[in-house]
Amino acid sequence: MGKYISYASRSACAFLCLAAACSSPAISADLGYPGGGYKDYGDPIIVPSNFYSWTGFFLSGNLGYGWANANTDNRPGSGGFDDKANGFNLDPGGWLGGVSGGHNWHMDTFVFGLEGDLGYIGANDRNSNGAAFAEAEYGWYGALTARAGFAQDRFMFYAKGGLALADIKNTAGAIGAPLDYSKNRDIHAGWALGGGAEYAFNPNMTMKIEYLYMDFADETSSNAEGDLFKHDNDIHTIKVGVSYFVHTVPQLLK
Secondary structure (H helix, E strand, C coil): CCHHHHHHHHHHHHHHHHHHHHHHHHHHHHHHCCCCCCCCCCCCCCCCCCECCCCCCEEEEEEEEEEEEEEECCCCCCCHHHHHEEEEECCCEEEEEEEEEEEEECCCCCCEEEEEEEEEEEEEEEECCCCCCEEEEEEEEEEEEEEEEEEEECCEEEEECCCEEEEEEEEEEEEEEEEHHHEEEEEEEEEEEEEEEEEEEEEEEEEEEEEEEEECCCCCEEECCCCCEEEEEEEEEEEEEEEEEEECCCCCCC
8 A cells, every 4th residue: 555655646746747847938938038939028118317408490589798998099209198198098888688599509518509689788988187088989890609518408508609799989189189080980790708697497497597709800000190199999898688589409308
């Protein structure tokens, strides 16, 4: 009897081992184990990260303050100011307002763009020693610049530089001597350099703060007596602005 029980036990054990061996490939196949095949659950789901693109067109309104350094000097040997002065240093300053617009291209973390500015500075100054005088007055200005910046999500920091234009009037002469009066009013051309920071507070609106320096070539004027004066002008501006953006790539924002 014991012999038959031992035989039955060995048979049952062999059957269980065989069943386990046969079922292992199926289990392995379902789990995707090597040698057991691979079960395709479809393409993985990719959740995009939040991203703000600075690529697109923009139009801005700006307000700020401008100040200038305006130097008028007597040309050596020319007899300007009737020899009553050698020159005057002027410091015009006043509020400004204007518009700007352009286009940005955003690549990785870098932003490149072109921008045009147009504004008006209400700045003027006059200096006199009682015998001679000089005066400077500023009006419309414009700039055409290239921009290069670094963007981190909705923040951008940039530098800009290019061409500057400004309507500037310089006058000088001796007081009480009409023939010694000299005036130069012209559209002055020069170069501009500056930079700023910008923040997108919603998908299509940004705010910025910017500094811009404009330097203009020396101008010469003469009076009725043929005396010559040299006028040197440069302008500093700081402004805040709000821009409307028209994006040309999709936005994925928080």
